[in-house]
Amino acid sequence: MTHSKTLVALVVSLGGWLAAPAFAQTVAAPTANTAAPVAPAGLYQALGEKPGITRLVDDFVNRVVKDPRIGGHFKDTKPAALKESLTDQFCQLSGGPCKYEGADMKSAHADMDINKGHFNALVEVLQSAMDAQGIPFAQQNRLLALLAPMHRDVITKH
Template identity: 80%
Template sequence: MNTHHSPWVLAAALLLALPATAQQSPAAPAMARAAAPAPAGLYQALGEKPGIARLMDDFVDRAVQDPRIGAHFKDTKPAALKESLTDQICQISGGPCQYEGADMKSAHADMDITKGHFNALVEVLQAAMHAQGIPFAQQNRLLALLAPMHRDIITQR
């Protein structure tokens, strides 16, 4: 585990703790409005949609098994969650996908997510990115896009 990340990078990945049911919401997705524009080439650096799908497969598998955060995924439909996350990361990284899930505030409202859960999730995401061979600089580029969403995700202050 690389511990040289600044706090804003650690704040970035809580977005990925999507609702356990991974169901779509009729609410307009606020995700696209919240994220900064994707850095040029990030989608390609992540391996385009196939690479992002592999990353999200690895990430979800790790998250549901992690003793610190696995309980948040007890009602998860892993395949649906992986698909939703793939579309979300594809879209925010500059790819052609369209995320149609719930906005982050609604999605996490009843999940009792603490800063500790958030940090654990970031560690899981970083481990998955490392395992998938995503270079550190590209990891930080992705996490920086996710960072603004942490305010809507941590529900226990």
């Protein structure tokens, strides 16, 4: 199994993932009735703290808006706002000092017709960005595990 397919399989087996805060103009956090996952010790530092997360998110958003499978979902999205929101979300989830103030995932994605194919494409793009930023596979998995609980609120089209 390739690195990318292994990562996608891991994420799907975790019960899903973020599928696209990127599909929304505002990125969303876990719903109010979902407990926020606890960041593993040291993940924020392993991701390079705020500067490393900012580089990752810049790379990720630049890739995702150009991806032929899902880039169309971003035609009305302002990349700078998306980058800022995702940076705060990833920073907070990984145990950093940031505070994410975006919408909850369920309401942000309610009318977006996001399916598993979109989800898998987004995961692959995020994995490519993490690889390009030199984030070790184990740390990639730790971040994805934090994002996994959001999946059920993001996929809206079955």
